[in-house]
Amino acid sequence: MSTNAPIRVALIGNPNTGRTTLFNQITGEKQATGNYARVTVSKSSQTVTHQGREIELIDLPGVYMLNSKTDEEKVTRDLLRNECPDIVINVINAGNLERNLMLTTQLIEMGLPRIFALNMKDEADSQGVRIHCDTLSSLLGGPVIEMVARDGMGIEALMDEIVRHSEKPSGTCPTVKIGYDSHLEEAIQRTSQHLTDLHPDSMSPEQSRWTAIKLLEGDTEILGDENDHTQLVENVQNERTTLQQQHNENSESLVLSGRYGFINGLLEEAREVETDTLMNRVNLTRAIDGVLLNRVLGLPLFLAFMWVMFETTFTLGTYPMDWIDAAVGALSDSLNGVLPESLFKDLLINGIIAGMGGTIIFLPNIVILFFFIALFSETGYMARGAILVDRMMHSFGLHGKAFIPMITGFGCNVPAIMATRTIENPKDRLVAILVNPFMSCSARLPVFVLFAGAFFAENAGSILFGVYMASISIALLTALVLSKTLIKGANTAPFLMELPPYRMPTWGSIYIHMGRSGAEFLKKVTGVILVGSIIIWFLQTFPQEIELSQDYESQISTLQESSENPAAHQEITQLKRAQEIEIQQGRYLGQVGDVIQPLFSPLGFDLNASIALLTGFVAKEVVVATFGVLYSHGDEANEESRGLRDSLASSMTPVTAIAFMIFTLLYVPCLATIAVLYKETQSLGWTTFSIGLSLTLAYTLALLVTTFGGGLL
Amino acid sequence: MTLDHLQAGNRGKITHLLGEEIMQIRLSSIGLIPGATITMDHTALLGDPRTYTVQGTQVSLRNSEAEMIEIAAA
Numbered sequence: 001m002s003t004n005a006p007i008r009v010a011l012i013g014n015p016n017t018g019r020t021t022l023f024n025q026i027t028g029e030k031q032a033t034g035n036y037a038r039v040t041v042s043k044s045s046q047t048v049t050h051q052g053r054e055i056e057l058i059d060l061p062g063v064y065m066l067n068s069k070t071d072e073e074k075v076t077r078d079l080l081r082n083e084c085p086d087i088v089i090n091v092i093n094a095g096n097l098e099r100n101l102m103l104t105t106q107l108i109e110m111g112l113p114r115i116f117a118l119n120m121k122d123e124a125d126s127q128g129v130r131i132h133c134d135t136l137s138s139l140l141g142g143p144v145i146e147m148v149a150r151d152g153m154g155i156e157a158l159m160d161e162i163v164r165h166s167e168k169p170s171g172t173c174p175t176v177k178i179g180y181d182s183h184l185e186e187a188i189q190r191t192s193q194h195l196t197d198l199h200p201d202s203m204s205p206e207q208s209r210w211t212a213i214k215l216l217e218g219d220t221e222i223l224g225d226e227n228d229h230t231q232l233v234e235n236v237q238n239e240r241t242t243l244q245q246q247h248n249e250n251s252e253s254l255v256l257s258g259r260y261g262f263i264n265g266l267l268e269e270a271r272e273v274e275t276d277t278l279m280n281r282v283n284l285t286r287a288i289d290g291v292l293l294n295r296v297l298g299l300p301l302f303l304a305f306m307w308v309m310f311e312t313t314f315t316l317g318t319y320p321m322d323w324i325d326a327a328v329g330a331l332s333d334s335l336n337g338v339l340p341e342s343l344f345k346d347l348l349i350n351g352i353i354a355g356m357g358g359t360i361i362f363l364p365n366i367v368i369l370f371f372f373i374a375l376f377s378e379t380g381y382m383a384r385g386a387i388l389v390d391r392m393m394h395s396f397g398l399h400g401k402a403f404i405p406m407i408t409g410f411g412c413n414v415p416a417i418m419a420t421r422t423i424e425n426p427k428d429r430l431v432a433i434l435v436n437p438f439m440s441c442s443a444r445l446p447v448f449v450l451f452a453g454a455f456f457a458e459n460a461g462s463i464l465f466g467v468y469m470a471s472i473s474i475a476l477l478t479a480l481v482l483s484k485t486l487i488k489g490a491n492t493a494p495f496l497m498e499l500p501p502y503r504m505p506t507w508g509s510i511y512i513h514m515g516r517s518g519a520e521f522l523k524k525v526t527g528v529i530l531v532g533s534i535i536i537w538f539l540q541t542f543p544q545e546i547e548l549s550q551d552y553e554s555q556i557s558t559l560q561e562s563s564e565n566p567a568a569h570q571e572i573t574q575l576k577r578a579q580e581i582e583i584q585q586g587r588y589l590g591q592v593g594d595v596i597q598p599l600f601s602p603l604g605f606d607l608n609a610s611i612a613l614l615t616g617f618v619a620k621e622v623v624v625a626t627f628g629v630l631y632s633h634g635d636e637a638n639e640e641s642r643g644l645r646d647s648l649a650s651s652m653t654p655v656t657a658i659a660f661m662i663f664t665l666l667y668v669p670c671l672a673t674i675a676v677l678y679k680e681t682q683s684l685g686w687t688t689f690s691i692g693l694s695l696t697l698a699y700t701l702a703l704l705v706t707t708f709g710g711g712l713l
Numbered sequence: 714m715t716l717d718h719l720q721a722g723n724r725g726k727i728t729h730l731l732g733e734e735i736m737q738i739r740l741s742s743i744g745l746i747p748g749a750t751i752t753m754d755h756t757a758l759l760g761d762p763r764t765y766t767v768q769g770t771q772v773s774l775r776n777s778e779a780e781m782i783e784i785a786a787a
């Protein structure tokens with residue numbers, strides 16, 4: 001290795017061992033970590049400098065095995081085999097050696113130069129586990145560094161060791177042999193000899209032993225590599241059959257037993273456990289579970305925690321929301337005073353500031369919500385929550401872990417879709433993402449409040465409840481259908497997971513969660529929302545010159561001059577309103593509305609309703625504001641406005657109103673949600689599918705209501 | 714007997730992993746390995762999924778997954 005080239009270091013370990021924490025500590029990067037089996041989906045790499053040497057760190061997905069059975073294993077194994085990192089750092093949870101060392105045995109057999117990062121020493125201590133690092137180091141054939149990655153302890157020592165290790169001549173990595181049952185051992189020797197004969201120069205003894213074991217395990221990928229050597233493949237098949245007959249157990253189990261034996265032997269020598277402390281710790285977790293997972297109390301407690309989470313998110317969120325609102329208003333007012341009248345001023349105030357301000361206002365909600373999500377995930381409660389609701393979710397084709405994102409969707413679909421990241425299986429995750437837009441987010445609430453009040457003042461509450469019930473039912477049914485049709489593999493992923501012990505959360509890790517989700521949200525506001533607001537402003541402002549059917553201005557001024565009586569006053573208002581409507585219809589937005597209106601007429605929506613839905617594409621809150629503008633009650637319209645309600649009530653029938661609510665509930669997710677959908681699925685196809693699905697469902701259900709609803713009301 | 718029949722608070726020793734290979738590997742990867750001792754801890758409302766302790770770690774399994782694990786009294 002030349003001394004200038006960066007030292008290439010691969011980080012590998014089971015999920016939940018602190019790889020991401022370690023990676024972040026070394027690189028100073030802020031990726032989210034979680035006390036929750038979670039996948040670093042793809043590998044990421046970063047270069048840092050230590051003692052003047054460049055070190056390239058490659059973070060690999062968390063794996064338990066190196067069998068290339070799952071995508072994560074494949075990524076990891078391919079990298080280890082094809083890109084030969086200079087050093088592999090095996091991150092091990094010191095508190096759970098039995099399980100962690102299973103991966104280690106496979107690394108050892110691959111014969112890669114290795115350093116062991118014995119992480120979570122604090123947890124091992126509190127469990128009464130003492131590990132003799134020197135013994136462990138000689139048995140595993142690599143230096144062992146004790147660490148507490150979360151607190152940065154041991155990082156320097158690890159970095160020093162990496163540099164020291166890289167200075168050793170290559171090929172000095174000690175060989176450690178894992179012994180197997182004698183029959184299996186003989187079969188390994190025969191196969192490995194056969195391999196050495198077939199690949200005389202290209203395989204080291206370690207490589208041929210590893211390949212032989214993999215062949216005997218029936219590893220399809222390695223078998224595929226050797227496909228041309230028919231004799232070898234045949235011999236391997238025979239060995240496998242013989243072993244099965246001799247032991248009444250397949251060769252994979254025999255290999256597993258061998259590794260397990262190695263681990264047990266090693267632990268005998270290198271580890272001391274104060275059984276009392278360990279049992280206390282396990283018993284503590286069990287005792288807490290006795291309450292939180294209690295058959296009777298568990299679910300109500302979980303729902304209570306969820307309620308507190310949402311209640312706090314929205315009530316506590318209103319204070320900073322008011323501040324933001326006031327700040328945006330003040331900014332807008334002061335600019336209004338300072339800037340001379342111009343198109344640019346209009347764009348700035350009514351386009352950019354109004355649009356971004358209207359969205360940024362949700363930042364507090366998002367940060368608070370993610371505070372709770374981080375709290376639940378860091379303490380270990382999130383995994384328990386998944387257990388409590390899994391049965392119910394499972395019958396609808398959803399994974400237990402999809403619960404939190406669905407509920408979060410009632411707040412805002414954007415963080416909700418982001419929260420599906422905790423679901424490991426990509427197909428389960430896809431279903432959870434695709435149904436999320438049907439969960440009625442808080443931005444849709446003003447529309448429902450306005451319509452329920454205008455048309456069903458007596459039963460507004462029941463109507464609202466009904467809308468939410470429809471929202472949940474449609475989401476669940478969609479999940480059911482999707483998992484049975486398009487996304488077949490979904491819902492077959494096993495649920496089995498390791499439950500983290502209850503841990504005290506640290507502020508640092510919670511802060512990272514909150515900070516990251518907040519930052520991502522702000523990035524979206526400055527990106528897609530900014531562009532969207534400018535487009536809508538443009539469509540609402542141009543063309544500037546509109547030919548009106550009559551000269552409203554002069555009529556109004558004549559009326560104003562002529563008399564003061566109430567009748568004239570009313571006439572003026574009507575004229576103004578007619579003028580405003582005509583102007584709006586002349587703008588591009590109105591023209592587009594004209595084009596799409598025929599599409600909506602079967603649903604009974606008039607031009608104004610069509611335009612409102614069109615603008616709602618940017619953000620659903622905009623629907624109410626658009627009605628406000630169109631009915632000339634000014635921008636100040638809100639769902640409580642009396643005048644707006646009356647104008648609405650006279651513009652459509654109650655049945656149409658229901659159809660409109662259903663349509664609003666279901667049709668295209670807002671711009672921001674579409675952006676996140678795309679970001680999280682990484683697929684234009686699924687994003688388009690989601691938009692298509694929601695439009696189709698919205699249209700069909702609204703049409704059904706319009707057609708048959710009349711008879712019911 | 715398979716693991717899904719283990720009563721709360723009782724222990725067993727894993728003897729065999731049944732089912733597809735991929736499932737066996739997943740099970741063994743979280744420490745459910747022949748020879749290991751396992752205790753059943755808690756059951757969710759409708760009897761499924763359940764939590765177990767195996768080698769000082771807690772795991773959670775659906776009953777359909779626990780069916781894949783043969784145990785003997787320990």
Ligand SMILES: Nc1nc2c(ncn2[C@@H]2O[C@H](COP(=O)(O)OP(=O)(O)O)[C@@H](O)[C@H]2O)c(=O)[nH]1
Nearest residue numbers: 016017018019020021033034035120148149150
């Ligand atoms: N007690 C303790 N917890 C740690 C340590 N290192 C990481 N953690 C926590 O363990 C959890 C899992 O860490 P993460 O880096 O996401 O693990 P990964 O899945 O291997 O990437 C997080 O909650 C971390 O805060 C440590 O040294 N001691």
